[in-house]
Amino acid sequence: MASRSEKKKLSKRRRWLYWVGGILLALIVAGIGYGVYVYNQLDNAVDAMHQPLERDTERQKEMEGIFNDKDSFNMLLLGVDERATDAGRSDTMIFMSLNPKTESMIMMSIPRDSYVNIPERGMDKLNHSYAYGGVDLTLTTVEQLLDVPIHYYAKVNMEGFVQGVDALGGVTVNNSFAFDQDGESFAEGQIHLTGEQALKYTRMRKQDPRGDFGRNDRQRQVIEAAMGEAASFSSVTKVGEIFDILGGNVQTNLTMDNFQSMFSNYRQTRNNVNTIQVEGSGSTIGGVWYYEVPDEEWSRIKTEIKDHMNAS
Template sequence: MFLLGAGLVLALLAAGALFAVTQQFSDRMHRYEGVFNIDPSTRPVQGEGQTFLLVGTDTRSPDPTTGTEATASDWVPGMQRSDVIMLVNVSDDGSHASVVSIPRDSWVPIPGRGMNKINAAYSFGGPSLLVQTVESLTRVRVDHFAVIDFAGFAQMTDAAGGIDVNVGQATNFDGVAVPAGPQHLDGVHALSYVRERKSLPGGDFDRVRRQQNALRALASSATSSGTLASPTRAYGLADSLSTWVGVDDTFSASDLRSFVWGLRDLRASNIDFLTAPATGTGMEGAASVVYLDADRANELWFAMNTDAVPTWVASHPSAALPAVPR
């Protein structure tokens, strides 16, 4: 989402408004405090590029879709889990980026809590514990934390004029039907598309790919010539982003300006979308879980740390997001 936001804000550069615009949007963003109050000795060393841990939740939605406390403005202990977990790494020169989804049911060690699904870390200890869990798992240092609300995803999709996706399998989520084939989706239908999993053969794996496909389409739409040529539309999109995205309290307005400027040449075609390698699924007690493939995953995390994801993808072409996921 920050890749998308950078493209939107850059559309306003023609008016020379980078400072004012980023300051305004930074001031409006919700701040999560104390995310990085973590013992430095437990954290990985700094790798190449800049890495964000992006989480998707319903915690700021007006509709309580992930529990009775989902309308809270911030994390509520024990009441919320992160339905989307993505590591986003941007190269130092801003020429390419990688987005790696970690399935929410991945069975992993959570510091101080033992083995559990990775999304339980957010429920147990909020953003800070999730950062610690992801860093311990991947040995990739997280520079910043961001949360995107699902309701905001729908609004941003509408603000961008919709997204174009090729739907691999027709689905119907909560009464909203999405036909198979090439589709232009508005916010409501895009939200249905990214939230469905029960009717898909790959379950949550397919849903992860749909989430990535929607982000790829949204980034493509946001950075299209039509959007960039319209400061009014670009401003509206960036304004929506600032309303529905929360960031850690160390991400300042000057950080946002530097980040945005560094992405001025990034295009959607230079973003790799991947999923953490897994060996399959199984049961841990009554819970259905995903078992990650430690060897293959470690190769990917090393590539992310060394600015070598494009090379890794070239050697593992089947790992890349397909053009038409289910």
């Protein structure tokens, strides 16, 4: 089992991934609307982030058809901690599905310790798929797990959380009850958070009667607030600063054309975000702790995702 200090580090990494996901989505749906200067800044950021996969070549027609036909598409956000002497593991995985026809989005955090079948490796922790085969194997594993295609990915390095929030000018959220966390007091009602405060706000779990579900709600609040802030930017300087943060910390197979299509046809999905919770329990198998999710729970999740994708 992880120590308390390890859990705190993991919690911080997860918060950064949620923030980058929110900022990335905000730029997808809003960032192109600021004229030639910002368009060029976004073009430079996307060029720095762009990291295509071998499998993209085989799926090129399918991926192009998605945007041409304005179909649903799925994306996986990966929070990765890599070191020079270690291939790394994905600390956090967030599945997203965007449907422009219903102007809605699904967002689901997949537990990294989920006990799943990794192709050609057998049953293991989900996050080990990254250590075994990088982004490609991770996407293949999640596709098999959820029985839906993963069209795009964004891999996030775990740095820059506070800078990203502060570059947005902070965020405003509606706090359901007052609490203290890490020396900071959060009042009930509408509050404005700096980067440091937002990190603490999303970290709280033990004082919430809903536990992880309550914390997930606060994370979702932060993502939606980040989208709203980015969509209402009036300062091209701040937009450029955020592009720099993204360019240095994110890799994705999204292209500039993809961003343009998203701005035209998918930007309204950010206004209707539905969160899926993965229900399971911890167990020890062969002396190793795993998060086991019943087959019927995976079946429920698959049905919900497919219904969302096919809705019109």
